[in-house]
Amino acid sequence: MIDIRAQVSEAEWAARIELAAFYRIIHRLGMTDMIYNHVTLKVPGEEGAFLINAFGLDYSEMTASSLVKIDLDGNILLPPPHDYGINYAGLVIHSAIHAARPDLHCVAHSHTRAGVAVSSLECGLLPINQNALRFVGDLGYHDYEGPAFRMEERDRLVANLGSANNMILRNHGLIAGGRDVAQCYVNLWSLETACRMQIDTMACGAPIHKVSDEAIEESRRIYAMANDPDGMGSYTGAKLEWAAAVRLLDKDDTSYRS
Structure with missing residues (x-):
C-alpha cells in the first residue's frame, strides 16, 4: 500500500484533508x-500542480490519500494508491481556470438539478x-459547446x-471558485441555493x-467588501461556515482524513 502522507509536505497533506472534506x-x-x-x-508551494478526484470513486469514498496530483497538462505527479485515472473534462475546465486565475486556489463544478435548470434559462x-x-x-456565463473534451475551449472558458x-x-451547470477551500465552498453552496430559490x-x-x-447596488458593494481579504471582515463568514461544516462532518465520520 502506497503511503501518500509520507511522500508529501505537511502543507500538501493539510490541503488534501480539506479537499477530501469538501467532497464528503x-x-x-x-x-x-x-x-x-x-x-x-x-x-501549496508547487507551481502548476493541483489535486483532483479519482474518476470512479464516489464522493462519499474520497480521502486525502485518494486524491490525484496532476499538472496543468494532466500529467500525474504522484502515483496514487489506486488504479483510477482522472476525468478528462475536469482537466480541461480546471486547468484552464487554474492557469489563468492564480488567485483562485480552489475551483468546484457541479451538475445539480437546480443549477442545471437555471443554466438552461435564457434569463x-x-x-x-x-x-x-x-x-x-x-458571475460569468459560458455557452455550451458539448462535453468539455477539447483543450481549445479553455481560452473561451477563461x-x-x-x-x-x-x-x-x-x-450544463455551475462553477464556483475561491482563494481557498472555505470561500469556494460558500460560493458553491450560495450559488446552488440561489438557483433552488429561483426555481421554486x-x-x-x-x-x-x-x-x-x-438595493441591488448596495448588495453588490457589501458583498464585494465581504469577499475582499483586506476588506470588511476579511471574508470571516466563509471561514466560519466552512469550519462549522467540517465539525458536522467530523461528528459522524473522519475517514476522509486518511
Missing part, C-alpha cells in the same frame, strides 16, 4: 452527479433573492469567466417582486 460535504448536501464533476485545489440567475444578490458583478469568481455554464419562485407562477436597483 458536497455528497451530504446532495450536490453530486454519481462519479462525475470535480473540485480541485492548488498544491440566467435573476437578482430576486439575497443569495442571488451575492453574485451581482461576480474569457467568459473574466475577473469573476463564479460562472454558469449554459445548459418561478414554479409558483405568481408575479415576481423585483428588488430595487438601489
